[in-house]
Amino acid sequence: xxxxxxxxxFLRQIQDGRQLSPHTVAAYRRDLRDFAAFLTxxxxxxxxxWDAVDxxxxxxxxxxxxxxxxxxxxxxxxxxxxxxxxxxLHLEERLESNPTRAVRAPRIxxxxxxxxxxxxxxxxxxxxxxxxxxxxxKGTRDLVIIEVLYGSGLRLSELHGLDLPDLDLVGEQAKxxxxxxxERIVPLTKAAVLAVRRYLPRRAELSDDAAPAKDRAALLFNxxxxxxxxxxxxxxxxxLLKAVDGGDAASVHSxxxxxxxxxxxxxADLMAVKELLGHAxxxxxxxxxxxxxxxxxxxxxxxxxxx
Numbered sequence: 001x002x003x004x005x006x007x008x009x010f011l012r013q014i015q016d017g018r019q020l021s022p023h024t025v026a027a028y029r030r031d032l033r034d035f036a037a038f039l040t041x042x043x044x045x046x047x048x049x050w051d052a053v054d055x056x057x058x059x060x061x062x063x064x065x066x067x068x069x070x071x072x073x074x075x076x077x078x079x080x081x082x083x084x085x086x087x088x089l090h091l092e093e094r095l096e097s098n099p100t101r102a103v104r105a106p107r108i109x110x111x112x113x114x115x116x117x118x119x120x121x122x123x124x125x126x127x128x129x130x131x132x133x134x135x136x137x138k139g140t141r142d143l144v145i146i147e148v149l150y151g152s153g154l155r156l157s158e159l160h161g162l163d164l165p166d167l168d169l170v171g172e173q174a175k176x177x178x179x180x181x182x183e184r185i186v187p188l189t190k191a192a193v194l195a196v197r198r199y200l201p202r203r204a205e206l207s208d209d210a211a212p213a214k215d216r217a218a219l220l221f222n223x224x225x226x227x228x229x230x231x232x233x234x235x236x237x238x239x240l241l242k243a244v245d246g247g248d249a250a251s252v253h254s255x256x257x258x259x260x261x262x263x264x265x266x267x268a269d270l271m272a273v274k275e276l277l278g279h280a281x282x283x284x285x286x287x288x289x290x291x292x293x294x295x296x297x298x299x300x301x302x303x304x305x306x307x
Contacts, residue, residue, distance in 0.1 A: 153259035
C-alpha cells in the first residue's frame with residue numbers, strides 16, 4: 001500500500017470512526033504531509049515506505065522543524081499526529097512495530113491561560129448591553145455572543161454550531177457539540193436567556209428561505225440570513241474587548257478561560273468545572289488552579305509586609 005493510501009485510510013478512520021471535526025482532520029493531514037515531504041528529502045527517494053522510519057529519522061524530523069523556527073509546542077503537536085498515525089498502522093497490522101514509542105516529545109512550558117478580571121468582564125458586558133439597548137439586529141446579536149461565551153464557557157466552534165432547537169430558554173440550558181463530536185448540556189445565565197429573547201425578533205427579520213437548511217436553524221445570523229462565521233464571531237468579540245485595558249491581547253478563548261478561572265476563584269468544584277468545559281481529561285482543567293494560585297501569590301506579595 002502506498003504512503004498516500006495509508007494516510008487516506010487513517011484520515012477516514014479519524015473522521016468517520018472517531019468523528020473528529022473537519023478542522024482537526026485537516027490539521028492531521030497537514031502534519032502528515034509535512035512529515036512525508038521531509039522523508040522524501042531525508043531518505044533521498046520518493047518511493048520510501050512507512051516502515052523505513054526509525055527513532056533517528058523521527059529525531060531528525062524534530063531537529064529540522066526546530067531549524068525552521070517552529071516552536072516546541074508546534075513540534076510536539078506534529079509528533080503527536082505522527083504517533084497517532086503510527087498507532088493506527090500498528091493496530092491495523094500494517095507495521096510490525098511502532099517507532100514513535102521510542103521518541104520523547106520536546107518539553108513544553110505550561111503557559112497560564114490569558115483571562116480577564118471580573119471588572120473587565122463587567123465593562124465588556126456593559127458596553128455590549130448599551131449597544132443592545134438600541135434594539136438593532138447587530139447590537140442584540142453581539143450581546144448574545146458575549147453573554148453565552150462568558151456565561152457558559154463555550155468554545156468558539158461550539159457557539160458557532162449552536163442552533164435554535166439546541167436552546168432551552170425555559171430550563172435555562174443549551175445542548176452543545178464539543179470536541180470529538182461529544183454532546184453536553186451547559187447552563188445558560190439569566191442574562192444570556194434575556195439577551196437571546198431580545199435578539200430573536202431581530203433575527204426573524206433577517207431569515208431567508210433561500211438559505212441552506214442548516215443555516216436556517218442557526219442561532220447567530222449575518223446580514224444575509226446565513227449562519228455567522230467563526231471569523232465574524234471573533235471580530236465581534238475583538239471589537240468589544242477593546243473597551244478594556246489589555247483587551248487587545250485577549251481573544252474569544254479568553255472568555256472561556258475567564259469563565260473557568262472565576263468559577264474556581266469562588267470555590268467551584270474542579271470536577272464540576274471540568275464537566276462544564278467539556279474537558280476529556282482533568283489535567284486540562286487543572287491548569288486553571290495554577291491561574292488562581294498565581295493570583296493568590298501576587299496578592300500575598302503585594303499585601304504582606306514580609307513577602
